[in-house]
Amino acid sequence: MATQQNEGGVPFAVAHDFKSFRLLELPPELVQLLEAPNPPQLSIKSLPPAASDRPNAQPAYAVLCTPTKSFQIRQVQTSNSVFVTQPTLDAHGNDIPVPTTCAVAACTATLELHPADASAVAYLEDALPVYDIVGGEVDTTHNGKSKAAVFSDMPLSNGQCEQGWSEVVAFELSGSSYRPSVNTLRQVWSSINAAALAEGMKLDSQFLGSDLAELVREEGYPASLAQAIFAHLAAAGQDTSGQWSCLHRAKVVSFVGRMLLQAKQGSSGHSIADFVEEWKDSLPEAWRGDADLKAIDGAYDNPTATTIVAKANSASATPESVLPKATAAKGKWHERFAKTRKK
Structure with a gap:
């Protein structure tokens, strides 16, 4: 774990082994469903190979389904450096452990949800x-x-x-x-x-x-x-x-x-x-x-x-x-x- 700290700065560390991670961007209507008192059960379905061979079929590898609607999941690459962090204690030698922000994953792509209105x-x-x-x-x-x-x-x-x-x-x-x-x-x-x-x-x-x-x-x-x-x-x-x-x-x-x-x-x-x-x-x-x-x-x-x-x-x-x-x-x-x- 590498740490950088300047006087008056915020301790920041980077894990040697990054975890697999994807950011999922939720549309407002889905956020409202999840924040409801009794949120619906969600499921993920993969697009069947036979369906992907259909003429004019929309490209997708999976969909997120609520009881009444489905959302197409698309992976979008990003050139920005996006890190997932978590708090940790970092110590060197006999030094007192210092509260540190540690990057545990880098997200090079974002998962977006788009309504799937196909019949x-x-x-x-x-x-x-x-x-x-x-x-x-x-x-x-x-x-x-x-x-x-x-x-x-x-x-x-x-x-x-x-x-x-x-x-x-x-x-x-x-x-x-x-x-x-x-x-x-x-x-x-x-x-x-x-x-x-x-x-x-x-x-x-x-x-x-x-x-x-x-x-x-x-x-x-x-x-x-x-x-x-x-x-x-x-x-x-x-x-x-x-x-x-x-x-x-x-x-x-x-x-x-x-x-x-x-x-x-x-x-x-x-x-x-x-x-x-x-x-x-x-x-x-x-x-x-x-x-x-x-x-x-x-x-x-x-x-x-x-x-x-x-x-x-x-x-x-x-x-x-x-x-x-x-x-x-x-x-x-x-x-x-x-x-x-x-x-």
Whole structure:
């Protein structure tokens, strides 16, 4: 340990072996979180190699995550001499130990945090195989990953991951995670609507989502996918983790309209009148009047005054143009639905 001291100066020493050290610069919003009475738990995730190979991916080696936000960690080199010091006692020979400031590390770089506002949807589209139902048969691959395992590989906060999970209507089944095709969403929604009508359930009031999901399972569709649809369309403030569900009427109307239009993607155009009629038939009876093009504003184009087509990427579901066509499965709920539907 080397020491320099002039008369009237401050004793200063430099350790022979510097410790590894990095300075972390915190943004004000993160400082406020940490100074709160009950600060949130923080975690650090490394950017997966697969994600770094993505086109236009932002360079980063790690992110710092709060429950709802994530911050990209960047190392910035500095030409300034920055030392980390600690107080110590320094003595030479038989001299009396003198209080000294000792440099124990030199920081040649600073770690900066920048908000990572990337959507989780892009990562989920890479990680989750498409679950498609064709002629009553499932067409998919298995990734062997649970929801938690998928989230652990995403350099985003759990809150951001959950938001993306809901947006793509992702679900778990038999040890794997999937995202449904528009084809599958159309079939499962038809089963949900038919079962709710047959059982007299009002979807915009509290209903047992677990019971309705079980009826959908009896039709051959995953109950977990039905529950994912309930969560995707849940009314504001609805607890989506319990057995009870309540759907937001306007969300449902828009979701069904966009889904049906996306299912027709790839064609030159469809009659507006025929599309709206199909839309009405896919909604609960009391909601038929809500099927208005204003509900899907921005999701379509009009090639002519009487035809309609979906805009590219206008829905979170997988575009039908990349999926095989399927015949919708029909079972007992569809039969009961047909008997009770007004003509």
